[in-house]
Amino acid sequence: MAPTPSTPGPAYAYAYPRPAVATDVVILRLHARGLQALLVRRGGEPFLGRWALPGGFLQETEDLDACARRETEEETGVRPGRILQFANFSRPDRDPRGRVISVAYLALIRAEDVRLEAGTDAAEAAWRGLDAARDLAFDHDLILASALERLSAEVRADPAFVLPLLPPAFTLARLQSAVEVVLGRPVDKRNFRKQVEESGRIVALDAFERGAHRPARLFASAPGPEA
Amino acid sequence: MAPTPSTPGPAYAYAYPRPAVATDVVILRLHARGLQALLVRRGGEPFLGRWALPGGFLQETEDLDACARRETEEETGVRPGRILQFANFSRPDRDPRGRVISVAYLALIRAEDVRLEAGTDAAEAAWRGLDAARDLAFDHDLILASALERLSAEVRADPAFVLPLLPPAFTLARLQSAVEVVLGRPVDKRNFRKQVEESGRIVALDAFERGAHRPARLFASAPGPEA
C-alpha cells in the first residue's frame, strides 16, 4: 500500500467525511511451475513488516483503472495488458488507521517483462508462490483468494484469458501449462489444442521453438477482440 | 443521487484530497412485458430536472454493498435479495461538482414488493422502460448500458439469475418470459423447462395458478446455494 496520508500538508476540507480510496492489485505472473503473486513488505504501522498486496491511493487525475495500472507498472515496470476489477473491500473497520476503501483489481503480466525484483515504490517486494502468500496485512488474504476464484472462473469460460501471462510468441504446451496451473488440474492435450486453435484467439506463426526435441510451433494471441 | 455535500457543516480535513464515494444502483423490476429501471429526477444542479440512476454517498458505518442495499431499499421500500457490483465509474471529470467516484451495482427486485412509486429520498422517482431510459444525468447512460450487458451475460450463464425478479411462487411460463425479456430473444419452451427443472435451482410446489386455462404448476426458488 502507498504511504499513509497522515503528514500535515495542505489540508483538504469537506462538509462530510470521506473515505480514502485505494486500489489493491493482485499481480500475477507465471514462474517455473506455478503462479506467483507480487507482494510488498509493509514499512509502517499497522502490520509493520507483514506482506501485503501492492496498492495505492487514487490520484486526482486518474480513474480507478488507471490507478491500478499505474500501481502495477510502478511495482513491476510492466504495463499490464488487461486488468479486471473484480470486487471491492470496504468494511469500515478494515484499516485501523481510518476509513479506506479498496477497489480490487487483477492484473496478469509476463514474467519475462519484469525488470526489477522490487519496484521503486515499496521498501521491499517479492514474488511469492500462492501457497506462500498467506497471513497478509489487512484483509488481503481475502482479496487474494477472491482474485484467484475469479481468475479460475474466467479461464474456465475462456482459456485464452491466460494469454497475458505468456510472451508474445508461445508454444501450445506453454499455453496449456498456464491453463493447468490456473485451474489446478490437468487438461487433455489433444482436446485443448482443438479448442484453442478453433477459438480464433490465437494465430499460428511461421516460427518454431527449438530444444532438445522436436521443434514446437509458436503462436501469438490474435489481434482485435480480446488479447 | 444524494444531495451534494456542499453545505458548510463541520469540516472534515485530510492531508490529501479525497474523492467523494457513491454507489449508483441499477434497480430493475419486471413490469407487464418488459424490464423497468428506477430513475430519480434530479432536484439540483448539475443536470437539474434530468433523470438519473438512484445512488448515494457511502456512509461512515457501512460498506459499499450495504450502501447499495440501503439506497435500493430507500428508493423502493424493497430489501433486494441479491446485488452485484459490476463496474466502477471514476473518471475525474464525470461530475462537474468535483471528484465523485461511483461504484456501480445491479439490483433485481420483485415488482410486487414495491410499496411506493417514489421513495422518500428523491423528489421524484419513476419506473421507466429501458427504451425510455436515455439521456440520463452524468455518465448514467453508460452505467445502465453496462449493467444490462452484465445482466445478459449472467442470465446466459444461468437463467435462474432472474429469480429475484419474480414472486416467491411463479409459473415456468413467467420464469421463461423473464429470461426472454432479459435476453431479448425467445427461448424454446420444452428445452427451457428441461434445463431449469434439472438445474436444481427451483423446486415444484403443490400449488397451481388458475386462470382462463389449464392451471399452471407453481415453483419456488430452491433454498441454499443461490437464490
Add this chain to the structure above:
DNA sequence: ACAAAAGTGTTTTATATACACCCATGT
C-alpha cells in the same frame, strides 16, 4: 364447442471427453 395456456418426447446436431501412437530434433 371453443379459446387459451400448460404440459410433454424424440430426433438431430454440436460439443466435450476419453484415449495412444508416431514424429522431429538434439545428444
Add this chain to the structure above:
DNA sequence: ACATGGGTGTATATAAAACACTTTTGT
C-alpha cells in the same frame, strides 16, 4: 539409438437445439 517433448484422429458420451401435438381448465 535413445531420450524428449511435439504433434495428430477417432470413437463415445453428453449437452444443446429443433420441432408439434395433447391436456386441462374457463367461458
